[in-house]
Amino acid sequence: MNGIEFHPDGYLLVAKTDDGSLFKVPLNAPATFTKIATSQNLVGIDGLSLQDVSTLYAVTNSQSKVYRLATTNAFADVAVTGTFETLPQFPTTLARRNDSETYVLYSNLDKLQAQTTPPVSAYTIIKLKFK
Template identity: 35%
Template sequence: MARYGPTVRILPFTDDNQLVSTTGIFVDKPRNRILTAIGDLAGNSRRTTLATQYKLAALASYDRTTGKRLSYVDLGKLRPGASHFANDPAVDQQGNVYVTDSFAPIIYKIDPQGTASVFLEDSRLAAPAGSFGLNGIVFHPGGYLLVGKYDEGVLYKVPLTSLGQFTRVGSGSVFTSADGLFLADDNTLLIAANGKTNTVFWVRTVDGWATAKAAGAFPTGDVFPSAIARTGADVYVLESHVNALLGGQNPPVARFGIRRGNF
């Protein structure tokens, strides 16, 4: 992992052999830690192995100041023998971490003591073999999660209680190929949609995320936007070019960008 320095330089943060492929990253400021989900798409990491390809779901935690690893949790072992790909973490007010699995219809939970469990498992969240299902996830202070399902273009509201009662917030063009999510305020969600969409949408609700509608859009061009972050009043979008990586583009993409969004 790397950090983007104040002088517009990319600075190393940590180089951990457990990081086969870093996927979603969450900065947990109250606990001074950085969380990253870890997966393995075969052939796209110098640390890939036959044992981890399409089977790895893990969460690592690092000290935000020093980069020292605090913990590593193997999530895939909760459902051995299945395909796995940990995609994105979110943290609630008590410090519980929730992680989506793109290759299994599962959201994991890791409590503050580091104990992992299957928080939600439901066949309605499954994706076809080889397709990305559950993807971006954010915690809402109202006591629920907002979770994107990439293959169907659907956003779900998942309560932290009454799990079987998760509901569909919306579907359609705004949520098609929805990847990274960022909760700008209680009623506004930013969505990095890639694939053929290549647009960052901002979506608003007036009914506590029972429904939502697009309030604006920012086309990014063919850069496969995959993550959104904010520092101060500035919002940034990662130009990941993951499509070129997975497609075996030759020569590979040489330059990647972090773009300040027009929101």
């Protein structure tokens, strides 16, 4: 498990990186969690950012993309309504500013884990602009 986001309706949205699964976990009954259905391959899913009650942004670091996912049924399923292609620098997480701007961090985590020489010393944060 990796990305996690709180939904104001009383549940968590949780990402599972290795197989690209998304889960809905009710806070009042966490053992009754459900897998969120999607036809999109989300392998490498990492950071999540809830934009409003029906829109979730999801970073997929191994795909170098951020997906805009929308639901019409309280996250029983989601559909892709936009994508943002990132640089191949292992994007990992998202941050919001003023409810209208969201940024993605290019962590270069793949290079840090590989202990490249010279070590990574510069990181990039980019404002999302969806297609």
